[in-house]
Amino acid sequence: MSFLTDLFSLDVITITGDIQIKIVEADATKREKRLSIVDFEGMFEKIKGGVDSTANLRILAATRVEVDRDTTNFVASNLTDEEIPLVKMHFEAVSAASEGRSAILARLKPGGRTEVEVAE
Amino acid sequence: MTRATVEQFKQQCKAFDQAASTDAATDLGQTVEEELPLAYQIPYETMNAAEPSLLEKAHTRHYRGLWHELVQHLTDLGYLTEHQFITYHKLRKEIPDEPRLLLPVLQATVQYLGEENWPLLAQMFKGKLADIQLPHLEEHLGHIVERISRYTSFDGSLPPPEEYQVGAGNCYGRSLAFRVRTLFTLDAKLRDVFVFEPSHLKFLYSFQNLIGLKFLPPHPQPNEAVIPEECWQILCDVDRLFDRFKEARPEGIGVNKIVLSYPLNAKDEMEGDSEDDDEGEEEDEDKFLRGRERRRGRRMTKASKILADTGYHQMAIRILQVKLWQTHFYIGAVDGAWGEVSHRAVESLIEQEEAILPQKNNGKPKRKHRLAIAKAFFQTPADNDGQATVVIGFNAMYELLQNYHVAPRAMKQSSTAEDDEMATQLTQLHKEIATADDASGSRRERRRNRRRNNNEEEVIPDEEDFRQLDDQLLNSDDFNTLYPNLAETPQRRVAFARKSFLSGIKRGFVHIANWIKKGIKKLLGPVFGFFKLITGKIRAGIQQFLRGFRYLGHFLLGRPIVTFGKRAPGSDTVEVLATKFSLDFDGVNLISVTAGREDIQRHVNHIHDMKDSMFYFIDTTLSIIKMISKLAQPGGWVLLGWQIARMVAGELVDVVKMVA
Numbered sequence: 001m002s003f004l005t006d007l008f009s010l011d012v013i014t015i016t017g018d019i020q021i022k023i024v025e026a027d028a029t030k031r032e033k034r035l036s037i038v039d040f041e042g043m044f045e046k047i048k049g050g051v052d053s054t055a056n057l058r059i060l061a062a063t064r065v066e067v068d069r070d071t072t073n074f075v076a077s078n079l080t081d082e083e084i085p086l087v088k089m090h091f092e093a094v095s096a097a098s099e100g101r102s103a104i105l106a107r108l109k110p111g112g113r114t115e116v117e118v119a120e
Numbered sequence: 121m122t123r124a125t126v127e128q129f130k131q132q133c134k135a136f137d138q139a140a141s142t143d144a145a146t147d148l149g150q151t152v153e154e155e156l157p158l159a160y161q162i163p164y165e166t167m168n169a170a171e172p173s174l175l176e177k178a179h180t181r182h183y184r185g186l187w188h189e190l191v192q193h194l195t196d197l198g199y200l201t202e203h204q205f206i207t208y209h210k211l212r213k214e215i216p217d218e219p220r221l222l223l224p225v226l227q228a229t230v231q232y233l234g235e236e237n238w239p240l241l242a243q244m245f246k247g248k249l250a251d252i253q254l255p256h257l258e259e260h261l262g263h264i265v266e267r268i269s270r271y272t273s274f275d276g277s278l279p280p281p282e283e284y285q286v287g288a289g290n291c292y293g294r295s296l297a298f299r300v301r302t303l304f305t306l307d308a309k310l311r312d313v314f315v316f317e318p319s320h321l322k323f324l325y326s327f328q329n330l331i332g333l334k335f336l337p338p339h340p341q342p343n344e345a346v347i348p349e350e351c352w353q354i355l356c357d358v359d360r361l362f363d364r365f366k367e368a369r370p371e372g373i374g375v376n377k378i379v380l381s382y383p384l385n386a387k388d389e390m391e392g393d394s395e396d397d398d399e400g401e402e403e404d405e406d407k408f409l410r411g412r413e414r415r416r417g418r419r420m421t422k423a424s425k426i427l428a429d430t431g432y433h434q435m436a437i438r439i440l441q442v443k444l445w446q447t448h449f450y451i452g453a454v455d456g457a458w459g460e461v462s463h464r465a466v467e468s469l470i471e472q473e474e475a476i477l478p479q480k481n482n483g484k485p486k487r488k489h490r491l492a493i494a495k496a497f498f499q500t501p502a503d504n505d506g507q508a509t510v511v512i513g514f515n516a517m518y519e520l521l522q523n524y525h526v527a528p529r530a531m532k533q534s535s536t537a538e539d540d541e542m543a544t545q546l547t548q549l550h551k552e553i554a555t556a557d558d559a560s561g562s563r564r565e566r567r568r569n570r571r572r573n574n575n576e577e578e579v580i581p582d583e584e585d586f587r588q589l590d591d592q593l594l595n596s597d598d599f600n601t602l603y604p605n606l607a608e609t610p611q612r613r614v615a616f617a618r619k620s621f622l623s624g625i626k627r628g629f630v631h632i633a634n635w636i637k638k639g640i641k642k643l644l645g646p647v648f649g650f651f652k653l654i655t656g657k658i659r660a661g662i663q664q665f666l667r668g669f670r671y672l673g674h675f676l677l678g679r680p681i682v683t684f685g686k687r688a689p690g691s692d693t694v695e696v697l698a699t700k701f702s703l704d705f706d707g708v709n710l711i712s713v714t715a716g717r718e719d720i721q722r723h724v725n726h727i728h729d730m731k732d733s734m735f736y737f738i739d740t741t742l743s744i745i746k747m748i749s750k751l752a753q754p755g756g757w758v759l760l761g762w763q764i765a766r767m768v769a770g771e772l773v774d775v776v777k778m779v780a
Binding site: 007010011012013014015016017018019020021060082083085086088089090092093094096097098099100101103104107 | 684693694695696699701704705706707708709710711712713714715717720721723724727728730731734735738739742
């Protein structure tokens, strides 16, 4: 039931902080796969580095979209110039999440059509 | 007449059907074999459908061309005067309506046949030669032209005579006079000599001295002089003559030094060359090539001065003119004067050679081929006054021409065999006719009688159509290029591809093959580009499909997508940008605060790519599942094929739009 309740809203949160990965020499070949999806643990093991975080994380922006499209946005105050692009990225992520959910629902709907069929 | 014959034929068929008697069969046979062919034979009445045609064995020519050739040969051999020749060509288009205009030609032909020693002649024409009429001549025109052309050709088809005394007024005497006149005499008095006399032997002596042979006896008695076989062979075969001519060149002069040079007003060519100079990339090569050509041209020009104004040089020109005439590039007189017509002939040969040579991508012949042509034909760049110098290498030019015409040396042997075969064929034919015909005469005679007895009113209806067709063929302008206005230039020769037909076809095929090769080269570029686009699109689709599969796996397992920032020089750390979506697409972004704008944009693209690829994978998979599920239906495979075809067509349309 909680999953269904959660389906009614879409939450996207953006957290920022000084998050960096230490690189050792072995990373030269591995970094070619930067854009691929890897799990943190495996990746960290492979590059023999480690997450170096100051643990000084803060929430930069958060968005909740209700089922009736009511939307609540939270944006941290006193944004620096470097953080403004991050806010834009946050809303891009919201847009992507919203589209993804809609697409999933469209396909789950009885008689829902795929893009291939729509193209036909 | 036609209807009566058909009706008669029908009735006889019925009679034969009712009672298959001998009489009915005889009547029907007579109608079918004798009456019907008169009305329905194709294409000319003179070509008897029931008898094998003599023309089948002759080289194929068109009707009008046969008459033109006959007139030309008769004139060359002196049976027709120049005045008669000109008159013929002035009035030739009126001949179909007024066949009497051919009477001088008929008389000249009869005179020629009277001097001819041809065993077949007695079988072709029964009775006296003086009784030969135009229809008889027309019936055997092909063979007569073939026969008489041997006396004026230079392809070795005329065998040396078995018995010929200098001064004899027969075909060989006329042929010898023609050859002396054409090939090597510089004496204008000989222009009107049509029978070789003992007094003309001095020309043959100078000829043998020129080519370095001693085939004539040192001090012959004029009345007993005999032309040796070797002399005949050289006079009748221009290839043999040229071989001997090359060997007899003056001492110290190489074969490639036998050259002809002459000035040319080349303003037009100069303008054309200046356009070529602007082509940029080819400029260096052209300069290099021109440099070599110029040097070669200078050498050849210098060489041409050594032999200029000598008898040897004059003969070289005549030999080249004969060869150009043989290969149909030249239609002028073989007179040793190198003028505009000769120049155009050589130019058209070179143009044709350049067109069929293998070419580079820029459409120009390869360097080695250009140099090979330059050995035969070279034109210096025009000076400021537009004057250029053309240099022709005789040997190289002759070799080029050999590709277009190879004299069949075996012709001498085969001609005898061919005559024998024809004689056998004719004898057998006449025997059959004599056996089959009754006292009333042969079919041919009956047909001729019938023709004579027919008056104008009895002309069959279709005959008028045939007459019009004949007129159209005979007066067609399509042949004007083959037979130019000879009335104004009587010395020009008509030329017919007697022996070079196969060579011409071969060269034509080479031309076509090069054209196809060039076309394929042009076509291959766009075709490969098109397939590259298609395969690129297919590959991109497969990659996105597999990427979507991996994204979906990570999405379902709750793994984040991560983008690493660019590593700063000298730094051992990279920025991390990570986004994790849960199953209901709730998202958490964990972004390094020091990430650059470029890294952020890449991460955004990464998120969108993840979404698009994932749904591409889902959609494709669902479509495949749906399509497979349709296989259970009747005609499911057809439906599946149809759907796949539509998908492929849709992709192709996209590719085409992209190309456009």
